[in-house]
Amino acid sequence: xxxxPYVGALAVxxxxxxxxxxxxxxxxxxxxxxxxxxxxxxxGLLWGQGPAVLAAVGSIAxxxxxxxxxxxxxxxxxxxxxxTSVALFLVALAVGNVTGRLADHVRALREREAETLALYxxxxxxxxxxxxxxxxxxxxxxxxxxFHVRGSIALLDVGRPGFHLVVLGEPLSPEAEAHxxxxxxxxxxxxxxxxxxxxxxxxxxxxxxxxxxxVLVLPWKGPGPKPVERRLLEAFASQIAVLLERAxxxxxxxxxxxxxxxxxxxxxxxxxxxxxxxxxxxxxxSRLTALLQEGDLLSPETRQALEETLExxxxxxxxxxxxxxxxxxxxxxxxxxxxxxxxxxxxGAALEEARLLLKGRPLEVNIPEDLPALPTDLVLLxxxxxxxxxxxxxxxxxxxxxxxxAWRENGGxxxxxxxxxxxxxxxxxxxxxxxxxxGTSREPSxxxxxxxxIAKGIxxxxxxxxxxxxxxxxxxRITFTLPTRSRTMDDWV
Numbered sequence: 470x471x472x473x474p475y476v477g478a479l480a481v482x483x484x485x486x487x488x489x490x491x492x493x494x495x496x497x498x499x500x501x502x503x504x505x506x507x508x509x510x511x512x513g514l515l516w517g518q519g520p521a522v523l524a525a526v527g528s529i530a531x532x533x534x535x536x537x538x539x540x541x542x543x544x545x546x547x548x549x550x551x552x553t554s555v556a557l558f559l560v561a562l563a564v565g566n567v568t569g570r571l572a573d574h575v576r577a578l579r580e581r582e583a584e585t586l587a588l589y590x591x592x593x594x595x596x597x598x599x600x601x602x603x604x605x606x607x608x609x610x611x612x613x614x615x616f617h618v619r620g621s622i623a624l625l626d627v628g629r630p631g632f633h634l635v636v637l638g639e640p641l642s643p644e645a646e647a648h649x650x651x652x653x654x655x656x657x658x659x660x661x662x663x664x665x666x667x668x669x670x671x672x673x674x675x676x677x678x679x680x681x682x683x684v685l686v687l688p689w690k691g692p693g694p695k696p697v698e699r700r701l702l703e704a705f706a707s708q709i710a711v712l713l714e715r716a717x718x719x720x721x722x723x724x725x726x727x728x729x730x731x732x733x734x735x736x737x738x739x740x741x742x743x744x745x746x747x748x749x750x751x752x753x754x755s756r757l758t759a760l761l762q763e764g765d766l767l768s769p770e771t772r773q774a775l776e777e778t779l780e781x782x783x784x785x786x787x788x789x790x791x792x793x794x795x796x797x798x799x800x801x802x803x804x805x806x807x808x809x810x811x812x813x814x815x816x817g818a819a820l821e822e823a824r825l826l827l828k829g830r831p832l833e834v835n836i837p838e839d840l841p842a843l844p845t846d847l848v849l850l851x852x853x854x855x856x857x858x859x860x861x862x863x864x865x866x867x868x869x870x871x872x873x874x875a876w877r878e879n880g881g882x883x884x885x886x887x888x889x890x891x892x893x894x895x896x897x898x899x900x901x902x903x904x905x906x907x908g909t910s911r912e913p914s915x916x917x918x919x920x921x922x923i924a925k926g927i928x929x930x931x932x933x934x935x936x937x938x939x940x941x942x943x944x945x946r947i948t949f950t951l952p953t954r955s956r957t958m959d960d961w962v
Contacts, residue, residue, distance in 0.1 A: 474516030475523055481508045482527040490535055501536050505529075517573045580697050591615070591705055601716045605637040608709045612687070616698065620687035622675070622709070623649045641686060645670060649684040669693060673706035677714050685709060750786045757782060780825055805846040805930060812840045812875050812882055818847065819854035820873075826859055831870035840875060840882050841953050845931060850951075853927040856920035857886045857947050865890030865944055872943070881933070881952040890944035893937065901937045924949070 485508045489501040505528035513521030534541065594611045598604040605622045613619050621638035623646070634646055641649070652674055668688050675683035685706045694702060757779040761772065813836045820827065820834075861871050865888035872887040893901060900906050902925040905918040921937075928935045928949045935949035 474520040477516055478512040478520035478524040479527060481512055482524060482531055484508075485528070486531045486535055502532055505532055513567070513571070517576065518570050592708055595708070595712055598712070599716070601713055601720070602637060604709070604712050604716055608705070608712075609638045612702075612705060616687075616694075616702070618687050618689060620685060622683060622685055624675075624683040624713070625653060639688075645686060648672065649686065652684055653681055655681070671702070673702060675706055675710040675713060677710050679714075682717075683710070683713065750782060754779065754782050754786060783825060805849065807844045807846055809842040810845050810847055810850075811842050812836055812884070813838065815843070815845065815847070815850055816854070816873060816875070816884070818851045819858065822851055823855045823858045826855070826862055827871070829868060830862065831868075833870055833872045835872075835874040837876070840877065843882060843951050844954060845951065846927075849927045850931070853924040853949075854884075854886075856924045860920055860947070861886055861888035861890075861945070864888060864893075878950055881950050883948055883950045885946055885948040887940050887946040888944040892939040892944045895939070898937050898939075902935065921947075 482505075485501075485504050489504065509521055509524045509528055512524035591608075591611050595604060595607055598607045601624070605624075609620055609622060619639050621636055621641055623634045623636050623641060626633040626635045634641075634649060636646075649672070652672060668690050671687045671689050671694070673685040673687070674681050675685060685702075687702070693699075757775055760767070761775055761779065767775070816834065816836055820832070858871065865871070869889040871889075873885070874887075875882055875884045877883075902921045903918075904922045906922075924947075925935050928951070931951055933949055933951040935947065937945060937947050940946040
């Protein structure tokens with residue numbers, strides 16, 4: 470097909486030669502030369518610069534051979550005809566070059582106009598689409614309308630870890646899916662061989678300046694798209710990528726807004742319930758304590774029942790306390806009332822607070838006396854330690870010992886609480902400090918999975934860090950560190 474313009478130029482030269490030889494034999498050869506010049510102009514306007522140059526060369530050859538004496542040869546007998554031939558060649562070459570360039574330019578403008586119009590129609594068809602699925606299906610329909618190709622859009626599944634595809638449109642072969650995944654990973658790999666002899670698969674990555682998140686896949690019949698078609702398909706892919714990224718950002722923003730609204734509602738609910746329960750629980754606890762002080766007036770069965778009831782009330786009161794602390798942590802309203810405290814005093818206060826919880830549990834405490842004082846909020850840090858002790862009690866066998874130790878570490882002090890339970894599966898360790906996450910307890914509990922999350926928030930508010938690990942030969946060990954002085958006291962207060 471690309472040689473047809475040159476064949477056309479030669480056909481014009483043949484037609485002009487026949488016209489001059491058999492139709493206009495009585496005309497002066499110089500008149501025929503003008504017709505040859507006209508043929509070069511026509512060739513340039515119709516087929517461009519290359520056919521025009523060929524027409525110029527063919528015109529001078531035909532003019533010399535058929536019309537310049539002696540005819541039948543390319544020799545020129547008279548000087549005047551030599552000048553005419555040279556002038557004809559130069560004029561034809563110049564005119565053909567100009568007209569050819571003009572035709573090429575006009576053709577390029579028309580192609581560009583067609584590309585712009587196609588891209589405009591494509592963009593306009595996508596404008597009303599909302600959401601990733603609707604945008605993808607609309608884009609595939611428009612591509613099918615423009616190129617008569619039914620393709621697919623393979624997108625990364627952001628809801629699953631790793632590289633997994635969500636395919637919209639025509640299903641992909643396993644080889645095509647593998648190649649799409651390789652493109653999304655940034656790997657260079659050859660495309661799979663065509664399934665049919667005359668069909669090849671084209672892959673256009675969907676990417677923006679930030680990342681690559683999908684691939685436009687088109688099965689193309691024949692040798693492949695022309696340069697203008699490939700440019701247009703690349704423009705389509707770029708436009709699809711921009712719209713899909715915008716849709717993803719919109720969905721992420723909407724999901725974030727909904728999550729924020731859910732968090733606000735949950736915090737308001739926790740806050741309301743917790744405040745409503747604190748007063749009656751405190752009243753019940755004080756009345757039970759007063760009844761237990763009437764030692765001689767109570768039978769052993771009554772006294773045991775009251776102690777068990779008091780323990781359950783304390784569990785419930787601790788849960789309410791945790792809910793209030795979590796709402797303050799999430800709202801950023803947890804303020805530290807910092808003073809200097811010895812590590813032994815902090816652990817002692819926590820053990821005193823948890824005395825009913827630890828009843829019947831052997832304790833192994835190893836707190837050196839030479840540890841430096843720490844700038845801490847006594848109430849909050851004791852609350853965090855009691856949460857850790859409660860976790861150790863809940864996830865270890867009854868009567869098993871609990872180990873508490875502290876030591877110097879990296880300019881601060883590290884504390885560790887270790888139980889002798891079964892520990893935690895390795896895949897659960899990174900999630901233990903998340904809100905409402907609960908492992909498998911040895912028995913039902915009043916806890917809801919907030920204790921470790923609150924302990925983490927309190928420790929980090931002090932500038933420390935906390936982590937969990939399985940202790941060799943024991944159970945779960947939770948370690949946290951506190952700085953000896955990471956800020957001035959004025960900053961802490």
